[in-house]
Amino acid sequence: MTHRNCHRETTLPLNNLELDTPIITEIRRAVESANHILAIVHTGPDGDAVASLTAVGVALSQWDKKVVLLCDDKVPERFHFLPRANQVKRPPYRRQLDLIIALDCGDEQRMGQSFAGLSTPRPPLINIDHHATNTHFGQINLVMDTAVSTTEILYHLFTAWGLTLTPDLALCLLTGLVTDTMGFRTNGTNADTLHIASALVAAGADLPLVTAQALNMKEWSTVQLWRYGLNNMQFEDGLVWTTITHQERKAAGHNGSSSNGLSNILADVDEAAMGAVIIEMGDGNVRVGLRCRPPYNVGEVAQNLGGGGHPLAAGCTLPGPLAAAENTVVTACKAAIRQQSKES
Ligand SMILES: [Mn+2]
Structure with missing residues (x-):
């Protein structure tokens, strides 16, 4: 299924999650002008964290941007089905850097050494998160506590940018939705959530695989x-x-x-x-x-x-x-x- 079809499907009213255009453009500009981008998620990464991280890596490759993916702790085995999960690095990160994207982190401390260990002065930081308690610690803050997962925000961002929902990207985005809603069961799961999930499945994401691997499986x-x-x-x-x-x-x-x-x-x-x-x-x-x-x-x-x-x-x-x-x-x-x- 083409991206255009998917996008049309999800232009159904998304009541509580309309991104405002200036932020979409601002983030796009920051990403486009950066050459060395580092994406960081929280310590002890859950499904939404790993999925957001890998989604950013997969999505920005469509603009030929190489993004370094960083997390204090290693990616649990059950998330290894996600594309690029094996490319997630652990700190210290010492290379050149001109943009940081923090994902699924309510505050700076949640990033642990991945952020604290970076040399200062640090480059601008884009904070993308859905926790109500987010401290808006970034230079650009895309924080929406009505989103059930960070990947739901990313979905809106990527589709607004006109990126293609490839099966790989759809798989990442769906994984965050499924894990943070515990399989579409939590409070906050609504028609928008299911519309997005439907678009992601239509784009090639395997829902039973995501449920079995990322939700049910435990060590x-x-x-x-x-x-x-x-x-x-x-x-x-x-x-x-x-x-x-x-x-x-x-x-x-x-x-x-x-x-x-x-x-x-x-x-x-x-x-x-x-x-x-x-x-x-x-x-x-x-x-x-x-x-x-x-x-x-x-x-x-x-x-x-x-x-x-x-x-x-x-x-x-x-x-x-x-x-x-x-x-x-x-x-x-x-x-x-x-x-x-x-x-x-
Ligand atoms: Mn989350």
């Missing part, structure tokens, strides 16, 4: 981590939470800072309002993943604790020891649940 270390998490779980005052010690994390063979979905499982407990997974990292810090269902808002809880995210999915990093961080999180979550119950 053995992930389910091992879940075993520890489920074993330690507690339930009080509407909060289901669990802690995982560094030792347990090591025994599970888990490397990342995310629970890879355990917080969703906890938050899906019928009797609960919120779920929290509190993981002790090797560096003395404690990583917290928070999930809830409406009308609760873990984005606010996370932000009050120095983190960020979305209303229904958020996280933060606290200093150790584990028991102190657990106490902080449990207190904050229970207070938010109490407050919300009073209001409704």
Whole structure:
């Protein structure tokens, strides 16, 4: 199917996601005048992060732009079906540079060493993201919290630029949509999301492949981590939470800072309002993943604790020891649940 056909299909009313033209042009100009472009995503990359990163690499090759793709952590095996996933590099990056594109990052710290380790002064940065808590840390900020994924924003950007939706590009963009919506199930998934997904499938993206690889597949270390998490779980005052010690994390063979979905499982407990997974990292810090269902808002809880995210999915990093961080999180979550119950 040609790009023109796909584009026509998606000119159906896209109510909450009309990009304003000046930004589209501004980003286009910045990209066109750059020769050494670096695209960076967040540490512990999820599907949307890897998909955004590879999508930018694939898309800009249509303008003969070589983009270096950078991430602190290695791309998980289950995302290796994405074109260019094997070209993602890890810091330090020391070459010449005249433009940075940050993808799926709510703030600069989310990029880790990939950004912090760059020599200064740094070149201009384009910040493309869909987190409501985004700090607008770029020189150009394309932040749309109504987008279900960063790849949804990229879809609008690329089609507005008139780029061709090749099967490779469509596969990347669909992967971000599918993973961040958990297979079109999350709040915020609407007719626009499905129109775009339909256009991407029409352009050659394999939806069952994306679902099987990027959404369902998990590493053995992930389910091992879940075993520890489920074993330690507690339930009080509407909060289901669990802690995982560094030792347990090591025994599970888990490397990342995310629970890879355990917080969703906890938050899906019928009797609960919120779920929290509190993981002790090797560096003395404690990583917290928070999930809830409406009308609760873990984005606010996370932000009050120095983190960020979305209303229904958020996280933060606290200093150790584990028991102190657990106490902080449990207190904050229970207070938010109490407050919300009073209001409704
Ligand atoms: Mn995302």
